[in-house]
Amino acid sequence: MTDGAVAARGSVRIKFCGMTRAEDVRLAVELGVDYVGLILAPRSPRRLGMAQAAELRSLVADRSAAVLLLMDNPGEKVQRGVDAIRPDLLQFHGAEDDAFCARFGLPFLKAIAMGDGADPLVEMARFPSAFGFVLDGHGAGQAGGSGHRFDWSRLPHACDRPILLAGGLGPGNVAEAIQAVRPWGVDVSSGIETAPGRKHPEAMRRFVEAARAASDAIG
Secondary structure, eight states, X not given: OOOOXXXXXXXXXXXXXXXXXXXXXXXXXXXXXXEEEEEOOTTOTTXXXXXXXXXXXXXXXXTSEEEEEESSOOHHXXXXXXXXXXXXXEEEOSSOOHHHHHTTSSOEEEEEEOTTOOOHHHHHTTOTTOSEEEEESSOTTSOSOSOOOOOGGGOOTTOOSOEEEOSXXXXXXXXXXXXXHOBSEEEESGGGEEETTEEOHHXXXXXXXXXXXXXXXXX
16 A cells, blocks of 8 residues: 555555445445445434444455545544444544544554635644544534535645545546546445445446446556
């Protein structure tokens, strides 16, 4: 996990987030999705119990990585999640600082709220230990997964760490997003759902097909 922030030809990663059902995780793995997101954040409508998250994590094959999402969870609960679920990465959405995020011994992603028009590079500089960042369309202090799109031109290409583009993505516009800003990865939740946590199989397939076609076309 040392690739740069901007995608090279054919290399855009795909992350499905907010998975709550075994059949959806199995299909994500079958489709070869790079990252599968499981949420323990207490304010999320896609929140899982610890045992449910551990069960879903067990379905993630070696070719996909499990990401555990958190938002202002107490440190002891984060550690319990790490011990019980054994994620490959952590992802933090709250007011956690760099030292807190790094203390659990796993690579981590930090979500950056883009809905308020702030400069993302300022926030990124506060997290020197982060493996990468998820730029989402929600406002500061709000939970992610809202489906709100932000101005993609604000994606900072000066960052030398991975950036996943999130917020308002779906099968119908993911190719446009990849062609426009060439992110390291794309992250989708509500854009492939029929209801929070309930993914639509055809939307999942179409998203992957569109993202891969656009990724392959990057020159």
